Amino acid sequence: MTVSRLRNIPGIGVDKMGDAADATNNHNILRLENLDTDLRPPADAIRRTHEAVEDDDANSYLPFIGQRALREAVVARIARSAGVEYDAGRECVISAGGMSGVLNVLLSILEPGDEVVLTDPTYAGLINRVRLAGGEPRFARLIPGADGWRLDLESLAAAVGPRTRALLVMSPSMPTGFVANRAEWDAIAQHCRRTNAWLIYDAAMERIVFDGRAIIHPASLPEMRERTITVGSVSKEYRMIGWRVGWIVGPEAIMADVRLTSLCNVVCQVGIGMPGATAALTAADDGVAQAVAEWQARRDFLLRELHDLPLVRPDGGWSLLIDTEQLGFTSPEASRRLFEFGEVAATPMTHWGPDAGRYLRFVFANEPVSRLGDIRSRVRAAWGV
Structure with a gap:
């Protein structure tokens, strides 16, 4: 019998698609279902690991909040x-991945029934963690259009209420x-200030932006340093998925509780992973710019090849x-049809938000353009369009 806190947590779907693709042992299948990447981590990170x-x-539990050099x-x-300073000793805790x-932040700030506002669509793992921590997810719609995705500010305002404890963006x-963009961050910040809510900023992909777009960190906005908790990791930008090293940075007032939750939950981080993570963050050339250029090239290729299909440009x-x-x-x-007739593994967005179920996701991080070359014919074989 399922315990109550798991009843509304259906999973993420990616695992099922990945298992199905692995079971075929068919190397012709395009692996567009999961957020892996074929691009190498920084050389300094591999050497230091x-x-x-x-x-x-490095073979130690200590220090429980993570190695000082990494913090x-x-x-x-x-x-x-x-452009905001934090104290590495009191305002940073290293986590076992982002x-x-x-989850440790949510467990540190939520009482049962507190509401957390997320975007729709969003990663099902974020929604599931809100529920696992006893929170109730509320959703602000992302609207697709010629300008990519934009945050529906009216939907955001409607999602924020008297029980809102945090916005998770x-x-x-x-x-x-x-x-x-700046207007959207300003609206998010205004709701945080008005309701005295936390902003949990998931910065896992902060630097993976295309077409020269500006990177805006919400802690830089007026009165937001004391309301923003930043969660990041080396998994995406630094291509270090298997290291399982992340971080939580926020104001001292909440970080003591986050530290306690982290100690009770995962206890400590991957000891031999942290020196490599430190090397990635301090490398003279971390390879992020080159990786972003390659991922943008793959995105652009898919946008050209699939231009006649109802897709939405990612920025x-x-x-x-x-x-x-x-x-x-x-x-x-x-x-199902794409997997069976096109040899493409792609994850449906069921349970990734109230309106997300109509979408199928194509991940372009793990397949080079040389492998994506026949993507349109594969789609046509599967869908007849």
């Missing part, structure tokens, strides 16, 4: 991004590639969405 395996200091590198990175950090967002991140209902398919049916 090899060294850490032989380093007894200093994290707050230095946020200072560059936001999603562990998000990812930019660039997964799965849409939505990148919040950052690793994925784009196709509205399969406009083609006469539910997204699960479109996914």
Whole structure:
């Protein structure tokens, strides 16, 4: 019998598509279902990780909040991004990946029944963690259009209410590639100030923005340093998924509770992963600019090849969405047909938000253009369009 806190947590769907693709042992299948990447991590990060395996200091529980050098590198990175200073000793905790950090923050701020505002669509794992922590998700719509995705400010205002405890915003967002502009961040910040709510900023893809778009860190906005909790990781930008190293940075007033929650939950981080993460954050060339250029080239290729389909341009991140209902398919049916007749693994966005179920996600982080060359013929074989 399922315990009550799991009854409304259906999973994320990516695992099922990944398992199905793995089971075929068919290397011709395009792996567009998961947020892996074929681009290499920074060379310094790999070298330092090899060294850490032989380093007894890395084979330790201590310090529980993460190695000092990594915490200093994290707050230095946020200072560059936001122009805001944080204390590495009192305002930064290293987490076992970004999603562990998000859960620990939610467990630290929510009472049962508190509401958390997210975008729709958004990563199902964020929605699930709100529920796991006892919160109630509320949604602000992202509207697709010729200008990509834009935040519906009226929908945002309607989602914020007397029980709102936090707004949880990812930019660039997964799965849409939505990148919040200044007006949208200003609206989000205004609601946080008006309701005394926290802003949980999921910065996992902060630097993966296309077409020269500006990066705006919400802690830089007026009166938002004391209301913003930033959660980041080395998984996406630095291509270090398997290291499972993330961070939580926020005002000292809440970080003592986050530290306690982290200690009770995961206890500590991957010891041999942290030196590599530090090396990535402090490398003279972290490879992020080159990786972003490659991901943008893949995005642009898909936009050209699939231009006659109802897709929405992502302005950052690793994925784009196709509205399969406009083609006469539910997204699960479109996914099934694409897998069976087109040899493409792609995840339907069921449970990724109230209106997200009409979309199918194509991840472009793990397949080079040389492998994507026949994507339009694969789609035509599967959907007949």
